[in-house]
Amino acid sequence: MANFKILLPYNFSGQDRKATDFVARVFAGRRDVQVTLFNLTVPPPEVDVRGSPVMGRMKETVGYLSQRIREQEVELEAARSSLLEKGFQEEQVRTAMENRRGEVGAHIADLVSRAGYDLVVLSRSAGRITRYFSSNVHQKVLVAVTNTAVCVVS
Numbered sequence: 001m002a003n004f005k006i007l008l009p010y011n012f013s014g015q016d017r018k019a020t021d022f023v024a025r026v027f028a029g030r031r032d033v034q035v036t037l038f039n040l041t042v043p044p045p046e047v048d049v050r051g052s053p054v055m056g057r058m059k060e061t062v063g064y065l066s067q068r069i070r071e072q073e074v075e076l077e078a079a080r081s082s083l084l085e086k087g088f089q090e091e092q093v094r095t096a097m098e099n100r101r102g103e104v105g106a107h108i109a110d111l112v113s114r115a116g117y118d119l120v121v122l123s124r125s126a127g128r129i130t131r132y133f134s135s136n137v138h139q140k141v142l143v144a145v146t147n148t149a150v151c152v153v154s
Contacts, residue, residue: 003032003033004027004030004032004033004034004118004119005033005034005036005115005116005117005118005119006023006027006033006034006035006036006117006118006119006120006121007036007038007108007111007112007115007117007119007120007121008020008023008035008036008037008038008120008121009038009039009040009104009108009120009122009123009137010037010038010039010076010079011039011040011123012039012072012075012076013123015123015124015153015154016079016123017079017082018123018153019121019122019123019153020037020079020082020083021086022121022151022153023035023083023121024082024083024086024087024088027088028083028086028087028088029087031089031092033088033092034092034093034094035083035088035092035093035094036093036094036095036096036115036117037076037079037080037083037093037094037095037096038095038096038097038098038108038111039072039076039095039096039097039098040097040098040099040100040104040107041069041072041097041098041099041100042065042099042100043069043099044062044065044066044069069097072097073095073097076095076097077095079095080093080094080095098111103140104137104140105136105137105138105139105140105141105144106140106144108120108137108141109140109141109144109145112141112145112148113145113146117148118148118149119148119149119150119151120141120145120148120149120150120151121151121153122137122138122141122150122151122152122153123152123153123154124138124152124153124154138150138152
């Protein structure tokens with residue numbers, strides 16, 4: 001049973017791979033650690049196609065989104081395999097995908113409080129200008145979580 005639980009939100013970027021490498025360097029070999037690779041997905045909408053050619057084309061787009069989610073599941077499993085190759089045991093690393101509801105930072109903070117994680121390892125986006133136009137996930141998590149360490153890997 002793991003005594004130290006790490007949440008590693010993973011969105012398939014190079015920065016996320018850096019965060020994964022950081023977790024492996026610092027925690028691989030410790031048997032009291034459990035790592036959860038976590039991804040939020042936007043579920044594809046249900047489309048009623050009865051009698052509408054436009055909605056039929058929309059269904060094709062929704063099919064593509066469903067395929068992309070399946071591909072992300074494979075990519076998340078590859079990230080898990082990477083951690084196993086770097087020294088974690090099979091039972092120490094798990095993956096979780098949830099449907100996104102609301103803001104990403106709030107969702108992560110809610111998961112931390114529900115599951116009792118000890119550490120959240122976040123990656124920082126590499127783009128400078130985009131930070132001004134997008135929500136700052138790590139800021140929101142830092143403000144929202146209590147009794148949990150937050151590490152931002154840059």
